[in-house]
Amino acid sequence: MRIADFALERYFARWEFAVRHLLCASDVQGYPMAELLDLADDETRGLWEGLQLGYTESTGHPLLRREIASLYETVEPDEMLTFAGAEEAIFCLLNVSLEPGDHAIVTWPGYQSLFEVARAAGADVTLHELHESDGWALDLDRLRRQLTPATRLIVVNLPHNPTGMLPDRATFDELVAIADEAGARLLVDEVYRGLELDDADRLPAGVDASRGGVSLGVMSKAYAMAGLRIGWLASHDRELLTRVAAFKDYTTICSSAPSEVLSIVALRARDQVLARSRRIVAGHLERLDGFFEDWADRFSWVRPRAGSIGFPRLTVPGVRIDDWAAALVEAEGVLLLPASQFGHPGNHFRLGFGRTDLPEALDRLEAYAARTLR
Numbered sequence: 062m063r064i065a066d067f068a069l070e071r072y073f074a075r076w077e078f079a080v081r082h083l084l085c086a087s088d089v090q091g092y093p094m095a096e097l098l099d100l101a102d103d104e105t106r107g108l109w110e111g112l113q114l115g116y117t118e119s120t121g122h123p124l125l126r127r128e129i130a131s132l133y134e135t136v137e138p139d140e141m142l143t144f145a146g147a148e149e150a151i152f153c154l155l156n157v158s159l160e161p162g163d164h165a166i167v168t169w170p171g172y173q174s175l176f177e178v179a180r181a182a183g184a185d186v187t188l189h190e191l192h193e194s195d196g197w198a199l200d201l202d203r204l205r206r207q208l209t210p211a212t213r214l215i216v217v218n219l220p221h222n223p224t225g226m227l228p229d230r231a232t233f234d235e236l237v238a239i240a241d242e243a244g245a246r247l248l249v250d251e252v253y254r255g256l257e258l259d260d261a262d263r264l265p266a267g268v269d270a271s272r273g274g275v276s277l278g279v280m281s282k283a284y285a286m287a288g289l290r291i292g293w294l295a296s297h298d299r300e301l302l303t304r305v306a307a308f309k310d311y312t313t314i315c316s317s318a319p320s321e322v323l324s325i326v327a328l329r330a331r332d333q334v335l336a337r338s339r340r341i342v343a344g345h346l347e348r349l350d351g352f353f354e355d356w357a358d359r360f361s362w363v364r365p366r367a368g369s370i371g372f373p374r375l376t377v378p379g380v381r382i383d384d385w386a387a388a389l390v391e392a393e394g395v396l397l398l399p400a401s402q403f404g405h406p407g408n409h410f411r412l413g414f415g416r417t418d419l420p421e422a423l424d425r426l427e428a429y430a431a432r433t434l435r
């Protein structure tokens with residue numbers, strides 16, 4: 062298999078653990094292990110203390126599958142598979158569900174593996190480009206025109222990385238109808254679901270919205286536990302899940318036993334876990350509102366409706382974001398993620414607001430901006 066480098070991951074490999082402030086991380090500040098164990102009930106404490114470090118069930122621990130199923134309206138515990146993060150789920154699903162001659166439509170800019178793995182599987186991929194001038198909204202008329210008789214898969218990421226875009230309910234329902242009418246599978250990457258700024262904006266899960274819908278979830282983002290490396294796919298298509306499970310035999314076979322138990326603990330205490338994440342991102346977003354108001358003549362900003370990231374743009378004529386971000390990290394140890402890492406030509410950058418050092422990171426960025434952009 063030939064596959065292009067994952068630009069963002071290569072960038073993080075260089076910087077993630079070398080800088081003082083990661084102001085472009087997509088996850089929420091990692092949940093402290095000791096506090097997580099305090100949330101265990103009698104059953105999960107017993108599982109943790111009695112854990113034997115053998116292989117686990119390839120489809121996922123039965124209690125974990127039960128917890129994941131309960132996140133949805135229509136999903137049975139045997140209508141899902143667990144993976145090592147969302148990344149492995151994407152890799153396995155796209156490899157199994159696409160082949161040469163198939164066509165897929167994928168939102169862009171976006172998480173690279175959602176279209177790169179599709180391409181590597183031999184599919185013909187059309188990018189559904191989102192534009193700042195539209196508030197990064199989906200353009201469903203254009204999406205309809207992008208369909209071909211060979212379209213097997215439509216991939217959307219809602220809430221969206223890197224823009225924080227979330228459609229309203231009517232738009233989402235229309236998207237589902239388009240996929241259904243076209244006979245295409247709809248993969249909804251929902252790794253930021255649960256981080257809506259207004260609970261009323263939460264969309265139905267893809268798997269609940271359509272019989273052909275597939276939901277992708279993970280412990281990394283809204284649940285703030287990227288270190289567990291537990292993700293999942295939920296689908297009513299059991300034949301598809303069987304084929305994906307067979308593919309997974311060539312990747313990780315099964316999940317990490319400690320991570321499965323910790324995920325069960327976290328999902329049973331999901332209200333507390335998610336409330337913490339929402340508190341963090343909502344507080345930081347208010348802080349960002351103030352920053353972008355003060356700097357409206359230097360940065361444009363479409364305020365995210367959900368998630369822990371946004372995609373502002375440096376609007377100072379003649380200043381390229383790649384250069385400015387490189388100088389910023391050198392001077393202040395604050396890392397941004399320029400749009401070029403998404404292959405995007407604009408002067409945008411990804412800004413993450415899930416990490417608790419955001420106030421200090423933003424102060425440093427602002428001080429640097431005051432020195433260089435005034």
Ligand SMILES: Cc1ncc(COP(=O)(O)O)c(C=O)c1O
Pocket residue numbers: 087145146147148149172218222250252279281282287292
């Ligand atoms: C939209 C999206 N999907 C999938 C993933 C992969 O998640 P994980 O790193 O937990 O496997 C990410 C991670 O940044 C993401 O932003």
